[in-house]
Amino acid sequence: MADAVKEKVKVSSAPDGSAPPVVIDPNREPIVVVDDLHIIYRVYGAGGKGNANNALMRIVRRQNRPSMKEVHAIRGMSFVAYKGDAVGVIGTNGSGKSTLLKAIAGLLPPQQGGVYTAGQPSLLGVNAALMNDLTGERNIVLGCLAMGMGPDEVKAKYDEVVKFAGLKDGFIQLPMRAYSSGMGxxxxxxIAAAKSHDVLLIDEALATGDAKFRRKSKAKIDELRKEAGAVFLVAHQLDSIREMCNRVLWVDEGRLVMDGDTDTVVDAYVEATGK
Amino acid sequence: MNGNPPLAEFAARHGLKQSAARPPIGEYIRQLWQRRHFIWAFASAKSVAMYTESRLGQLWQVLTPLLNALVYYLIFGLLLGRSGDVTKYIPFLVTGIFLFHFTQRSVTSGAKSVQTSMSLIRALHFPRATLPFSYTIVELQQLFAAMGVLLVIMLGFQEWPTWQWILIIPILLLQLMFNIGVSLVVARIGAFVPDLSQLLPFVLRTWLYFSGIMFSMYALASKVPTWAMRIMEANPGSVYVELSRRALMGSYRHDLHTMTVKYAEQCAAGGTTHKQLVKAANACKMHSELVSTNHMIWIYAVGWAVVAFAVGFWYFHRAEERYGRG
Known part of the structure; x- marks a missing residue:
């Protein structure tokens, strides 16, 4: 399968296998600009002999922790997203999709290159809970306050959030650790959708939702897009990408393989991965 | 590459900003002020959640400091016999333990504040300094419960309210400022060097024993050199405790007064033999020590609060964009 992907790279992009060139559309207003982005992050706990003796010797010899590995997750990516875009990001596991979103959100500082955004991007990740030991009610209030709302605004939005989340009766008063991952x-x-964001980044957060919730969230994403922001969506279910996005980035091994309208890119991806 | 202007320039032309940049400090303070409701609500929620798993629930807010005081009373009061240092040892000890624990627990939880809230940090955008602030406020709320207990103990030992009791408010506010400042510093270090929380308990316990919490510093004073005494007096661990004892306990004020007068007399008496002269010199030293402390202690209290807060805030802000990295 990996070979097939590489084959496709050569066909669909520039002849030398480099990323597709960035075309700037002067008539639209950019909201996210990613310029030759490289992300290297450190991972701890990747193995190594774990006894006190070795740890001491390592410090004496001034070596790095053997359990620390550097991962070059994004290797030179450039693109421009405009206001009103809903951008899908697809690729195999470990291709750098989630890392890309974290970088856009400003959570992973770039090693080289840069990410430029208008306004503050917000990331919705797969980790379901905000504060596990607190009830759903408290999480709503705290989440809204953390996003910078005033107490009155929170009161006004509270019912809307509860209704939108559509939890079963009574669950809102339970601590979030009692929630299923879908509910979380x-x-x-x-909570995140209670405020309009300039850039909303969704990392498979909708994957656990049922069909009804997916419909609701599609409507919400459309609404957010209309409020002059951009939405990035990472998903493995290609049909939700087809439903919600007007543009797709195909990412592989930290590089951009293809960047174009949804049907073209998804079709090419399906063909390449042999789905 | 294809005739386009460099993307960075293009972005700048449209007023786009680096995503991983921290706001300037003025803007940061404004954002933080905007989150004041969040800080308080977060702290209250944490306070409530803290003991939900235990059967006695919120009662532990009161029991924990009481049991702590009991342990120290058994060791220092009964076993080592320090209770002779002052007239009313139990209120003296309990005030010390409760206030020092406020600082101690603020620092401990501050060191973990960024680490434990990683999922929140990665989900929402807010100034990260709200976390050490909130965790210190949690400890402040715990302290309120402890102060209720302290009030009962004071009355139980016939320490009646005087106008000086009002001073406890500015004292606690200054201590809160100091605690937030230290929390901010350890929060930043703890976010990148998790080993800190392994080390902190030892540092804090050493600090506790050097701060004159379980014994009166002045009772030890003749045995330690002047410079060491000066450090012990100026140390923020003892400054807020000493001030509170003076504000709350008439008997302690009286103890200090008696001691000052006694040393003044001994100093003036002088002597003829070598032994007497040494004793007189010691008394003079102690007398000037006590007098200078009276002058300096409020200055220390304000100084520590302002310096710790300003430095902590500045230091924490410098790494703002890196906290979510993990």
Whole structure:
């Protein structure tokens, strides 16, 4: 399968296998610009002999922790997203999709190159809970306050959030650790969607939702897009990408393989991965 | 590459900003002020959640400091016999333990504040300094419960309210400022060097024993050199505790007064033999020590609060964009 992907790279992009060139559309207003981005992050706990003796010798010899590995997750990516875009990001596992979103959100500082955004991007990840030991109610209030709302605004939005999350009766008063992952991510999405974001980044947060919630969130994403922001969506279900996005980035091994309208890119991706 | 202007320039032309940049400090303070409701609500929620798993629930807010005081009373009061240092040892000890624990617990939880809230940090955008602030406020709320207990103990030992009790408010506010400042510093270090929380308990316990919490510093004073005494007096661990004892306990004020007068007399008496002269010199030293402390202690209290807060805030802000990295 990997070979097939590489084959496709050569066909669909520039002859030397480099990323597709960035075309700037002067008539639209950019909201996210990613310029030759490289991300290297450190991972701890990747193995190594774990006894005190070795740890001491390592410090004496001034070596790095053997359990620390550097991962070059994004290797030179450039693109421009405009206001009103809903951009899908697809690729195999470990291709750098989630890392890309974290970088756009400003959570992973770039090693080289840069990410430029208008306004503050917000990331919705797969980790369902905000604060596990607190009830859903508290999470809503705290989440809204953390996003910078005033107490009155929170009161006004509260019912809307609860309704949107669509939890079963009574669950809102339980601590979030009692929630299923689907319920958790629904509540979290509902909290984040209570405020209009300039750039909303969704990392498979909708994958656990049921069909009804997916419909609701599609409507919400359309609404957010209309409020002059951009939405990035990472998903493995290609049909939700087809439903919600007007543009797709295909990412592989930290590089951009293809960047274009949804049907073209998804079709090419399906063909390449042999789905 | 294809005739386009460099993307960075293009972005700048449209007023786009680096995503991983921290706001300037003025803007940061404004954002933080905007989150004041969040800080308080977060702290309250944490306070409530803290003991939900235990059967006695919120009662532990009161029991924990009481049991702590009991342990120290058994060791220092009964076993080592320090209770002779002052007239009313139990209120003296309990005030010390409760206030020092406020600082101690603020620092401990501050060191973990960024680490434990990683999922929140990665989900929402807010100034990260709200976290050490909130965790310190949690400890402040715990302290309120402890102060209720302290009030009962004071009355139980016939320390009646005087106008000086009002001073406890500015004292606690200054201590809160100091605690937030230290929390901010350890929060930043703890976010990148998790080993800190392994080390902190030892540092804090050493600090506790050097701060004159379980014994009166002045009772030890003749045995330690002047410079060491000066450090012990100026140390923020003892400054807020000493001030509170003076504000709350008439008997302690009286103890200090008696001691000052006694040393003044001994100093003036002088002597003829070598032994007497040494004793007189010691008394003079102690007398000037006590007098200078009276002058300096409020200055220390304000100084520590302002310096710790300003430095902590500045230091924490410098790494703002890196906290979510993990």
């Amino acid at each position: 991510s629904r509540l979290r999405f509902a």
